[in-house]
Amino acid sequence: MIEVVNAFVDGNALLVTERVGSEMRKLRLRPEYSFFVRASDLDEDFAAMLRGSRALLAMKREGDWVRLCWADEWTRKAMVRGRKAQKNWSRAGEEEKAEPSPFQQRGIQTFEGDVDPVCRWLTDTPDARIARARRGYGDLETDSRCTIVEAKQGKARVVAIGLSSEDETFQWKDVLREWTDAEERRIIEGFFAQATQCGFDQLLFWNGEDFDFEVLSKRIERLGLDVDMRMKLWLDHMVLFRRMNLNSSDSGAEKQSMALQAIAQSQIGEGKEEIPPEVAARWPGRSLGSLTYELWEAGGWFRDLLVRYCMKDVLLMPRIERKTGFVALFDTLCDACRVLPDSRGLLPTRQMDGFMLPLAAARGHRFPTREWTDEESKPFAGAFVMAPKIRGIAREVHVVDFASLYPSIILTWNMSPETKARDLPVNGPIPEGYCRSPKTGTGFSTAVDGILPIALREMIRLRKEWSEKAAKLPPGTPEAKEAQRWSMAYKVAANSFYGVVGSPFSRFYDRSVAESVTQNGVWLIQETISAAEERGMRAVYGDTDSAFFQGASQTEVEAFVKWCNEELYPSLLAKVGCRKEHVAIKLAYEKAFERIVIVEKKRYAGVFRHYKGTLAKPMPAIGEAFDPARHSRPEIKGLEFKRGDATVLARQLQEAVIMDMMRGVERLADYRSHLERALAHVCTEDLPIGEVQQVKSLSKRPKDYHRKTPTGKDAEVPPHVKVAERIEAAGKSLGEGARVAYVVVDGSDGIEAISAEEYRGECDRYYLWEKLVYPPTMRVLEAAFPDEDWQTGLEKIRPKKQKPTADQRAVAKADAVGQASLFTALGDPALANPAPPVAASSEAKTTEGGAAVLSQELEWEMRWRE
DNA sequence: ACCTATCTGATGGCTG
DNA sequence: CAGCCATCAGAT
Numbered sequence: 012m013i014e015v016v017n018a019f020v021d022g023n024a025l026l027v028t029e030r031v032g033s034e035m036r037k038l039r040l041r042p043e044y045s046f047f048v049r050a051s052d053l054d055e056d057f058a059a060m061l062r063g064s065r066a067l068l069a070m071k072r073e074g075d076w077v078r079l080c081w082a083d084e085w086t087r088k089a090m091v092r093g094r095k096a097q098k099n100w101s102r103a104g105e106e107e108k109a110e111p112s113p114f115q116q117r118g119i120q121t122f123e124g125d126v127d128p129v130c131r132w133l134t135d136t137p138d139a140r141i142a143r144a145r146r147g148y149g150d151l152e153t154d155s156r157c158t159i160v161e162a163k164q165g166k167a168r169v170v171a172i173g174l175s176s177e178d179e180t181f182q183w184k185d186v187l188r189e190w191t192d193a194e195e196r197r198i199i200e201g202f203f204a205q206a207t208q209c210g211f212d213q214l215l216f217w218n219g220e221d222f223d224f225e226v227l228s229k230r231i232e233r234l235g236l237d238v239d240m241r242m243k244l245w246l247d248h249m250v251l252f253r254r255m256n257l258n259s260s261d262s263g264a265e266k267q268s269m270a271l272q273a274i275a276q277s278q279i280g281e282g283k284e285e286i287p288p289e290v291a292a293r294w295p296g297r298s299l300g301s302l303t304y305e306l307w308e309a310g311g312w313f314r315d316l317l318v319r320y321c322m323k324d325v326l327l328m329p330r331i332e333r334k335t336g337f338v339a340l341f342d343t344l345c346d347a348c349r350v351l352p353d354s355r356g357l358l359p360t361r362q363m364d365g366f367m368l369p370l371a372a373a374r375g376h377r378f379p380t381r382e383w384t385d386e387e388s389k390p391f392a393g394a395f396v397m398a399p400k401i402r403g404i405a406r407e408v409h410v411v412d413f414a415s416l417y418p419s420i421i422l423t424w425n426m427s428p429e430t431k432a433r434d435l436p437v438n439g440p441i442p443e444g445y446c447r448s449p450k451t452g453t454g455f456s457t458a459v460d461g462i463l464p465i466a467l468r469e470m471i472r473l474r475k476e477w478s479e480k481a482a483k484l485p486p487g488t489p490e491a492k493e494a495q496r497w498s499m500a501y502k503v504a505a506n507s508f509y510g511v512v513g514s515p516f517s518r519f520y521d522r523s524v525a526e527s528v529t530q531n532g533v534w535l536i537q538e539t540i541s542a543a544e545e546r547g548m549r550a551v552y553g554d555t556d557s558a559f560f561q562g563a564s565q566t567e568v569e570a571f572v573k574w575c576n577e578e579l580y581p582s583l584l585a586k587v588g589c590r591k592e593h594v595a596i597k598l599a600y601e602k603a604f605e606r607i608v609i610v611e612k613k614r615y616a617g618v619f620r621h622y623k624g625t626l627a628k629p630m631p632a633i634g635e636a637f638d639p640a641r642h643s644r645p646e647i648k649g650l651e652f653k654r655g656d657a658t659v660l661a662r663q664l665q666e667a668v669i670m671d672m673m674r675g676v677e678r679l680a681d682y683r684s685h686l687e688r689a690l691a692h693v694c695t696e697d698l699p700i701g702e703v704q705q706v707k708s709l710s711k712r713p714k715d716y717h718r719k720t721p722t723g724k725d726a727e728v729p730p731h732v733k734v735a736e737r738i739e740a741a742g743k744s745l746g747e748g749a750r751v752a753y754v755v756v757d758g759s760d761g762i763e764a765i766s767a768e769e770y771r772g773e774c775d776r777y778y779l780w781e782k783l784v785y786p787p788t789m790r791v792l793e794a795a796f797p798d799e800d801w802q803t804g805l806e807k808i809r810p811k812k813q814k815p816t817a818d819q820r821a822v823a824k825a826d827a828v829g830q831a832s833l834f835t836a837l838g839d840p841a842l843a844n845p846a847p848p849v850a851a852s853s854e855a856k857t858t859e860g861g862a863a864v865l866s867q868e869l870e871w872e873m874r875w876r877e
Numbered sequence: 878a879c880c881t882a883t884c885t886g887a888t889g890g891c892t893g
Numbered sequence: 894c895a896g897c898c899a900t901c902a903g904a905t
Contacts, residue, residue, distance in 0.1 A: 257905095266904085359879045393881030417880090510879030517879075525880070555882085613883055613905070649884075649905060656885095656904060707903060716902090720889065727888060729902060762887070782886080884905085892897085 014142035016212045017351065018129045019241040023083075025128050028212075028242075030142045035210075043131045044087040045080040046124030047377045048114070053077055057117065066090075074375045076122070090114060091124040091380055124380035125518070126368070130361075133349050134368040141346045144244060146338065147211030148328040149174045149202070151223055152321050155303040160744045163222065165229025168195050170307050171318050172202045173325040174211075177332065181209055184322050186314060187307065196234050199227070203238050213244040213352055215328055215338065217271040220247040220354050221746070244353040248328050248338070249274075254357055255337040263662050266655025267706045268750060275327040278334050284323055287316065336496070343493075344500040347473075359507040360517045366504060367519070370469065371462050376429065381518040388515035391526035394555035395533040397540070399609040401551045402797040404672060405561060407620065408604040409568045412557040413535065414597045415502075417509040418467050420531045422595040423584060424448060427461025428521045446588030450530035453523050457590045463512070463519075464593070467505055474501035532556065535580075535596060542579055543571060552609055557601070565603065565621075572600045600624075604646075606673055610794040614649035618673040630674035637670070645673045651787040658779070659702045664689045664788045672795050679799060682792055686785070686805055693780045694808070703774055704752045704767045705783070707731040711747050713739060730755070730762040738766050758782060759809065777809035 016035065017028040025042040028035055050072060061067050061079070069080040081087040089112060096109035114121055126134070133139055150173050157167035171186040183205045185198040206214060216223040224245050231238050249269055256265070265277045275281045286299060290313075294302055299320045306317040332338045345352040349365040356362070371378065401408075413419065420426070424446050432445055437452025447454045455461070460468075474497075481494035511517045513525035532555060540550040540558050548571065552559040560568065575598045584594050605627070607617030619627035628643040637644075651657035652665045667685050676682070692698075713735045716728040728736075734753040735745045745751065752767035758778030785806060793801050 363879085391881080396882060507879055510881095513880040514878070529881070611884065651885095654904060710902070718901095722890080724889095729887065731903090786885090882905100884903105886902090888899100888901085890897100890899085893895100 013136065013139045015133070015139050015351075016142045016144070017242065017244055018132065020128050021239075021241070025132060027132070040132065042128035043080055043135075044082070044084050044128065045078055045126075045131065046087065046091060046380060047073075047076045047078055047122040048119050050075055050077050052117075052119045057113070060113075076375075076377055087124060091121050092383075121380045122377035123368070123518075126364075129351070130364060130368065133365065134372055137369065137373070139349075141349055141351065142212075143342055143346070144213035144352050145210050146177045146213050146215060146329075146332075147174055147206050147209060148177070148215045148248070148325050149206075149223070150216060150321055150324045151226065152300075152303040152317060153226055155301050155305065158742060158744050159222070163225045163229070165226065165233050167226065169199060169226065169230055170303050171321045172198055173318070173322040174202060174205055175322075175325045175329060176209060176211075177329045179326060179329055182322065182326075184318050184325075186318050192234055195230065196236060199230060199234070199236060200238065206243065211243070213246055215246045215248040215251075217324070217328060218247065218249045218269075219245060220250060221748070244351055246338075246341075246352060247354045247357075248331075250354060250357060251337055251341055252331070252335070255335070255340065263652060263654045263657055264659075267752070271324055271327055275331060279327070279330050281327060281330065284320060289313075290316070336492070339492075340496050340499055340503075343496040344503060347470075347497070347500045348504055359511050360514065362504055363508060363511045363517065363519060366470075367462070367466055370466050374462065374465070376462050378428075378518050384515070388520075389522060391513065391522050391529070392533075393529045395536055395553070396555065396612050397550065397553040397558075398612060399552045399615075400549070401561070401609060402794065404606050404608050404795050405551065405604075406606055407561065408551060408607050408617070409560045409563060409565070409600070410557055410602050410604070411539070411560070411568065411572055411598055412601045413532075414599055415506065416532050416535075416556040417528050418471070418505050419595040419597065420528050420535075421467055421509070422464045423589050423593050424527070424531060424587075425455050425457050425461050425464055425590070425593050426524055426527060427455070427463035428519065428524060430455045430457075430459070430461035431521070431524060432456055441588040446590070448527035448531050449534050449587050451523065451527045453527045454588075457588065457593065463508065467508065470501045470505040474498050474505070477501070535583075538579070538583055539575060539598065542575065546571060552615075554613060559604075559607075568600055568603075572598050606675070608669075608672060608791065608795045610650065610790055616645050616647045616650060616652075616669045616673065616791070618643055618645045630670075633671075633674055633676055645669055650791065656705055656707050657787065658705055658783050660689065660693065660698075660779070661784045661787050664784055665791060668788050668791055672791075679796065683803070686788070686803065689784060689788075690780060690805055690808070693776055693784060697772060698774065698776075698779075700754070700767050700770045703779060704754050704770070705731070706750055706752045708750045709735055709745060709747060713745060727761070730764045733762075734764050734766050737769075755779070780808055781806065 013027075014030040015027060016030050019026055020042045023042065025040040027038040027040060029038055030036075058070070061070060066082045066086045067079060068082055069078070071078045071080075079090075081090060091112065091114070093111040093115050094109060123131075151169050152171040153162045153167040153169055161167055168187070168190070171184065173182075173184040175182045183202075185201050187194045187198060224240075224247075228240050230236075231240065249271070252274060253269060265274075267273070272282070284299060290297075290299065290302070290306075293309075294305060297305075299306070299316075303317060306313045306320075341357070342352050344362065345356050347366070348356075348362040349369065350356040350361050368378070432454035435442070435445055435447070435454035437447075441447050441454070444456060444458045445454045446457050477494050477497035481491050481498060484491035484494060508519075509525065509528050512519050512521055512528070514520055536553055536556065536558060540553060543550055543558065543560060548560045548563045548567070550558055551561050563571070580596045580598075581591070581594065584596065585591070602622045603620040604617035605620040607615060609615040618630050621627055628641060630645070631637050631642045647653055647669065650665060650669075652662045652669065654662075664685060668682055671681060671685070707729075709732065713728075713732050716732045718726050720726045727733075731751040731753055735749070735751045738745055738751070753764045754767060754770045754774045755762055755764045755778050756774055757763040758775045789801060789803075789806070792799075
């Protein structure tokens with residue numbers, strides 16, 4: 012057994028680091044640039060010609076295949092793809108013609124001709140297994156006078172570095188003593204020496220892919236250090252956290268920022284480092300992270316502060332890991348999928364490569380070389396979502412769902428690129444030895460198990476094995492936790508397979524297979540719903556793999572699920588040709604909602620009666636405070652409460668209303684008072700930035716958003732992009748994936764917004780209410796009480812524009828930004844004073860606003876009673 | 878550089 | 894200039 016710690020190609024060597032007991036050993040191997048062809052495709056003449064080629068290093072017969080090993084990557088590429096047409100600019104007018112490779116000329120298909128030497132070696136060395144990495148966590152501070160872009164170009168000196176072991180018993184930090192190259196060389200070399208001495212193979216940095224790793228590599232190059240970055244596995248803890256947390260985060264609060272401080276706050280309750288008064292006094296309004304040079308330059312206590320700040324960030328990471336266990340799970344996943352645990356190992360395409368290639372090779376199967384196409388791939392149809400059939404607050408709604416629907420479908424229909432039937436009629440009788448996807452007509456051979464089902468069955472088997480092992484071990488022990496991680500790793504990997512098959516960038520891409528997976532899902536859930544309705548149950552909603560039913564008791568639903576599994580599916584699946592021993596479709600009775608309100612497709616809130624047979628805790632009674640020990644929280648899907656791009660005010664109001672609905676509040680006046688309180692707050696009180704900001708991420712660089720309108724003008728870019736450009740104009744750079752926090756200061760005619768940092772308490776409160784806070788809650792109320800008239804008079808509060816004179820135009824603008832005329836909206840003209848509202852003290856504002864709100868509340872109460 | 882379905886909000890054209 | 898529709902973007 013070879014325990015592989017690391018492996019990379021260095022020139023013409025494949026360097027593998029292996030752990031043997033407590034020793035590290037280095038293997039120096041030849042990197043293999045190979046592909047396979049079918050032995051039957053290779054005639055004697057061509058084989059002889061190849062043998063004579065100096066570029067071919069080896070040719071080996073392996074079963075039905077011939078393995079051809081080439082001198083280098085360039086040669087292999089030319090043999091696989093031929094030479095592309097190239098414009099030769101040096102010789103004007105001349106163009107080099109495209110030249111197909113000898114394999115292309117003969118129409119010989121190549122297989123696995125894009126696999127890199129590390130993956131190739133891991134695939135061909137069944138003895139090799141990915142070692143559990145020893146983890147170190149690090150952070151570095153660079154010269155704050157440089158922009159991020161400059162720093163990533165290697166122009167910013169590294170000022171300080173911190174490093175810690177996972178258990179924090181080892182901690183190391185260093186800072187420049189002089190502003191010289193020699194000093195920077197000393198601390199960077201020190202960092203690597205410490206990491207190596209501690210035996211860290213894997214180094215985790217927060218946002219490392221987008222900053223630290225690039226900076227380090229550029230500085231190493233610039234300073235000419237004798238350090239090889241490739242000797243370590245670099246893993247971006249932030250990217251890892253984001254991927255793993257996608258499935259488990261609940262409220263919108265956690266989704267606003269991926270900053271280390273924000274994640275630390277939500278995960279371990281460890282907050283931001285307070286800015287010491289000395290710093291605030293000397294550099295008002297600046298964050299510690301933006302002052303690295305200044306703190307260093309000030310020396311003494313300030314320089315120590317810089318180092319403490321750096322080290323604090325380092326230590327947050329192992330603490331987050333102790334809470335989440337995400338890195339340990341990832342390491343297990345890498346072990347299971349035979350990929351190295353660095354940032355690239357996070358990509359599902361690589362994980363599937365790592366799992367599938369060896370498994371297929373052992374069964375004599377090879378995959379076609381991955382084609383590189385610029386063409387847009389045709390989209391394919393996905394899941395079925397039923398339009399909600401109920402209005403109002405429904406009682407006793409039962410939910411059934413399929414266990415791991417897509418993997419089960421792949422098993423049941425024996426779906427795999429190589430089992431896919433060619434020339435099978437899309438309808439009519441199904442020939443013996445085939446099954447068919449009823450909605451796409453795509454058929455699959457059932458004679459030999461497909462490689463994809465084999466892989467999935469293996470994963471499911473291993474998952475079960477580890478779950479059983481975990482159950483036998485004393486709970487909470489490291490062994491039990493490790494067994495649970497294995498079980499979870501196989502689940503994660505198995506669930507990502509369908510997505511990889513649907514991705515044009517993967518070697519397993521097959522559009523018709525992917526579409527048949529989703530469409531078999533559509534067929535199954537629709538058949539289930541029809542069968543239920545025939546038995547008198549009413550389907551009220553369903554999404555992809557679930558159906559929501561009314562009009563049946565718990566016992567009846569249980570009986571229905573049993574009947575589906577024992578009779579319905581076996582008979583349906585036999586009719587489409589699936590073999591009995593392949594059938595893996597299983598319906599489960601997942602839960603029942605005591606109360607549920609479905610606002611739209613994919614948007615609902617409900618409270619459980621039971622979950623997987625376990626009786627749920629009740630909601631707090633009306634008027635009773637929420638106590639997590641005794642009460643359930645409602646399950647909320649898709650609504651603004653769950654969304655990081657909604658304002659906090661919108662989420663709070665929506666949550667308050669949902670909590671009341673779920674505990675049975677029926678008096679509409681109670682809901683109204685929530686609205687009124689919120690409106691009064693929005694209109695008249697101080698609004699901290701955290702309550703009013705919207706957060707959206709950039710899916711590309713800001714400049715890439717610009718385009719022309721159909722009429723040829725420059726089109727407006729989305730508000731968050733405009734703000735990103737304001738931020739960039741102020742000297743900070745924002746790239747793809749950056750999150751922009753912003754506040755709308757005038758939404759009366761188009762959107763005018765500022766960045767959250769520029770916010771000084773002034774925003775367009777009309778816009779905030781009319782567009783951000785009120786509608787999400789109103790949609791829930793309208794769904795819950797559809798027969799009420801929800802013309803509350805609260806939906807539009809911005810005063811109408813009257814034909815303004817030149818003079819008045821200026822005032823109108825001030826109005827939109829300020830709040831004076833809000834008092835008009837609240838119905839008290841006496842308070843509608845256009846004098847500068849911003850200058851008023853917060854106390855005065857609250858008092859005035861309070862009075863205005865009170866009169867309004869009375870008025871509503873009266874209208875309500877009528 | 879794992880999938881699609883779906884909602885909501887902003888923009889921009891067109892219409893009456 | 895409100896209302897309708899199409900399109901894009903982001904989040905789930």
